[in-house]
Amino acid sequence: MIPDYSSRTLDDLTSLVGKRAVVTGGAQGIGAATVARLAEAGADVLVTDIDEVGAAAMAATVAQQTGRKVISTRIDIGDTSTIVAAADLCVEKLGGIEIWVNNAGIYPTTGPAIDAADDFVDRLMQINVRGNFACAREAARRMNGGVIVNLASTTGFRAAPGISAYVMSKHAVVGMTKSLALEFGPKNIRVVGVAPGPIDTPGVQDQLAPLKAAGLDVGARMSQTLLGRAGQADDVARVILFLATDMAAWITGEVVAVDAGSLAG
Numbered sequence: 001m002i003p004d005y006s007s008r009t010l011d012d013l014t015s016l017v018g019k020r021a022v023v024t025g026g027a028q029g030i031g032a033a034t035v036a037r038l039a040e041a042g043a044d045v046l047v048t049d050i051d052e053v054g055a056a057a058m059a060a061t062v063a064q065q066t067g068r069k070v071i072s073t074r075i076d077i078g079d080t081s082t083i084v085a086a087a088d089l090c091v092e093k094l095g096g097i098e099i100w101v102n103n104a105g106i107y108p109t110t111g112p113a114i115d116a117a118d119d120f121v122d123r124l125m126q127i128n129v130r131g132n133f134a135c136a137r138e139a140a141r142r143m144n145g146g147v148i149v150n151l152a153s154t155t156g157f158r159a160a161p162g163i164s165a166y167v168m169s170k171h172a173v174v175g176m177t178k179s180l181a182l183e184f185g186p187k188n189i190r191v192v193g194v195a196p197g198p199i200d201t202p203g204v205q206d207q208l209a210p211l212k213a214a215g216l217d218v219g220a221r222m223s224q225t226l227l228g229r230a231g232q233a234d235d236v237a238r239v240i241l242f243l244a245t246d247m248a249a250w251i252t253g254e255v256v257a258v259d260a261g262s263l264a265g
Contacts, residue, residue: 012246014245014246020046020094020095021044022046022087024049025048030236031049036065037237041245044068045071046093046094052072055073055074056072058072071093098146100147101240104131106123106124106127113165120165125165136176147192147243148189149192149240154263155171156193174255190249195256196231196259197259198225199231200231226261
């Protein structure tokens, strides 16, 4: 039976009331903005982060602001046992999972590939690829229909010098998104991705600190987009919200660039 979305109101199509969501890396940045937007739209949310204190604080703030049930737990994306525990906790405390946002990841380092240490590359792939794959797998095992949103990057579509391992990991996320969409579609689970461009978040600022110390005007550099400004965390969160709602009910296997046109040139 084909759903008749055309007969539903806009308020209904954008509502997440009755939905249960998990956001990884939800203590700050894009993850925190996503938690706030999903809860604002009516979802109950499990905030997960390796920063347990930060996740708890974010959950308490959003719960107070929205009146939704927002809880938290510690998760280390490199440790599958914590992913399983978080997924089980969401089912136990919130009643199920319809939305899972794979936001947690490791930022790139700058420098030539010939200087990259194996330990760093292994850890980056463990978090950005294998860990996010495990999250998607555990979410799908517990879903009866729903959506999984993977955070990719514009570097998942093009190369960049000095961050080769990161580029490799984000190309993998794009491929994973498309492949899982093929597998999970028959289970009525959509798998989509978001590819941010230059976003001004605490994590990015930390990663760029050495460049700022060396005299680079990072703010000016990040603002060199077609829209004349760096992206903010909520710019990405609003797109994630759209993809999580029935407004995007016929979108799967796609990765949406949120980059102020950086891939256009």
